Amino acid sequence: MGLLRWIKSQFICHLLICYVFLVSGLVVNLLQICTLPLWPVHKQLARKINCRLGYCISSQMVALLEWWSGTECTLYTDPESYRLYGKENAIVILNHNFEIDFLCGWTFCDRFGVLGTSKVMAKKELAFVPLIGWMWYFQEIVFCKRKWEEDRRTVARSLQNLQDYPEDFWFLLFCEGTRFTEKKHQISMQVAETKGLPKLRHHLLPRTKGFCVTVQNLRGKVTAVYDSTLNFRNNETPTLRGVLNGKKYHADLYVRRIPLDSIPEDEAECAAWLHRLYQEKDKFQEQYMQTGHFPGPVKSPPCRPWALINWLFWASLLLYPFFILAVQLFYAGSTPTIVATIAVCIGASVAVRWMIGQTEIDRGSSYGNRKSTRKKTD
Numbered sequence: 001m002g003l004l005r006w007i008k009s010q011f012i013c014h015l016l017i018c019y020v021f022l023v024s025g026l027v028v029n030l031l032q033i034c035t036l037p038l039w040p041v042h043k044q045l046a047r048k049i050n051c052r053l054g055y056c057i058s059s060q061m062v063a064l065l066e067w068w069s070g071t072e073c074t075l076y077t078d079p080e081s082y083r084l085y086g087k088e089n090a091i092v093i094l095n096h097n098f099e100i101d102f103l104c105g106w107t108f109c110d111r112f113g114v115l116g117t118s119k120v121m122a123k124k125e126l127a128f129v130p131l132i133g134w135m136w137y138f139q140e141i142v143f144c145k146r147k148w149e150e151d152r153r154t155v156a157r158s159l160q161n162l163q164d165y166p167e168d169f170w171f172l173l174f175c176e177g178t179r180f181t182e183k184k185h186q187i188s189m190q191v192a193e194t195k196g197l198p199k200l201r202h203h204l205l206p207r208t209k210g211f212c213v214t215v216q217n218l219r220g221k222v223t224a225v226y227d228s229t230l231n232f233r234n235n236e237t238p239t240l241r242g243v244l245n246g247k248k249y250h251a252d253l254y255v256r257r258i259p260l261d262s263i264p265e266d267e268a269e270c271a272a273w274l275h276r277l278y279q280e281k282d283k284f285q286e287q288y289m290q291t292g293h294f295p296g297p298v299k300s301p302p303c304r305p306w307a308l309i310n311w312l313f314w315a316s317l318l319l320y321p322f323f324i325l326a327v328q329l330f331y332a333g334s335t336p337t338i339v340a341t342i343a344v345c346i347g348a349s350v351a352v353r354w355m356i357g358q359t360e361i362d363r364g365s366s367y368g369n370r371k372s373t374r375k376k377t378d
């Protein structure tokens, strides 16, 4: 093991990275709260400020992936579409197989300059994840309970709010609704069979309600759907823990730009369109398995320095007082102060472990583990 790799795997490094993340995150969350009085007076300005504040948090995780773990992200797409990325509002559809797929998504957002404004339809539970969930509240993320009876109104309302959003954004939808597991795959293929739909090998059956309501409510605002399929080289199953340990992965993302106008307005046709899309996505995954690459030319956006600069800013601001405090504690601290400080460190470490746990598939929800049945109300 090289010296650098050894250093990256050391607990003390993780502690310092997490310390910067936690403290800067809390500072940013506090600043976001301070923008509350601005919302009724100058909503657009409040939104713009919150984009930038949010960037301070999410870009730290991007910096971790790009600069700490050195993970490479390759984009397969056609040059015509490439020119529009980051310059229009888009709905992004992504497969949901990996623990760090959201992070790779963020990396591409950063490279196209839309990380601060990026949005997602996220499960409600994530709203309670400290720092990230709180930040999302101010970034107008659309939360769903994955209970259509309750979501149909709240989701549509949150999406309508984005109609006058002042900056270009990407809205991410994991239409499968949950991460891929063998069990969930098996169940969803039983559902596919009862619906007379072709079986998918690499995806769960997409849930169509969220997609249709998104297209319906963002029509006129969003110009395209980016059909994105992500995979990792060498059959790797990347984890956030691995990234924190400095492990390098190689992500391949295949993106097709589909004009929104070409998506049917009728709900049943829109749902059928999405099912066809997933059948195509399945073929791209199959090709990747067979050949090790996606179709189409490679057109990777360059890595930008801003995520690293942001991290260096927070690190230089927060690590100096941390070291001063540590030295003072060591030389002059009373036993209760030292014990209290150690307790805070342990607490912070447990909190970060819990947050990382939110990304782990093994600890995922039971959503999709059985066939859900719903009374027909629509």
Ligand SMILES: CC/C=C\C/C=C\C/C=C\C/C=C\C/C=C\C/C=C\CCC(=O)SCCNC(=O)CCNC(=O)[C@H](O)C(C)(C)COP(=O)(O)OP(=O)(O)OC[C@H]1O[C@@H](n2cnc3c(N)ncnc32)[C@H](O)[C@@H]1OP(=O)(O)O
Pocket (backbone or CB within 6 Å): 085, 092, 094, 102, 103, 104, 105, 106, 108, 109, 118, 119, 120, 121, 122, 123, 126, 144, 145, 146, 147, 148, 149, 151, 170, 171, 172, 173, 174, 175, 176, 177, 178, 187, 188, 191, 204, 205, 206, 207, 208, 209, 210, 211, 226, 228, 255, 368, 369, 370, 371, 372, 373, 374
């Ligand atoms: C150039 C570069 C391009 C791209 C770069 C890539 C990405 C970057 C973009 C942006 C980044 C931004 C942010 C990323 C950051 C972080 C993201 C992190 C995490 C958030 C992710 C999540 O939380 S995913 C979970 C939440 N989201 C969703 O669930 C969305 C999808 N779900 C839906 O749309 C659902 O329809 C719903 C949630 C709206 C409602 O769900 P509900 O279950 O109540 O109802 P459904 O109608 O969906 O379900 C019933 C129907 O489904 C059938 N059924 C029953 N059982 C099953 C089963 N096991 N599997 C499949 N289907 C099943 C049932 O028969 C019903 O069928 P109907 O015919 O009656 O509809």
Ligand SMILES: CCCCCCCC/C=C\CCCCCCCC(=O)OC[C@@H](O)COP(=O)(O)O
Pocket (backbone or CB within 6 Å): 017, 018, 021, 060, 061, 064, 099, 102, 123, 126, 129, 132, 174, 177, 178, 179, 244, 352, 355, 356, 358, 359, 363, 364, 365, 366, 367
């Ligand atoms: C600068 C580095 C800081 C390192 C410390 C990192 C600590 C922060 C860690 C994680 C932040 C939480 C991000 C939450 C994003 C989780 C995305 C996700 O994948 O959610 C799963 C959801 O789609 C489906 O859930 P289920 O499969 O149904 O269950």
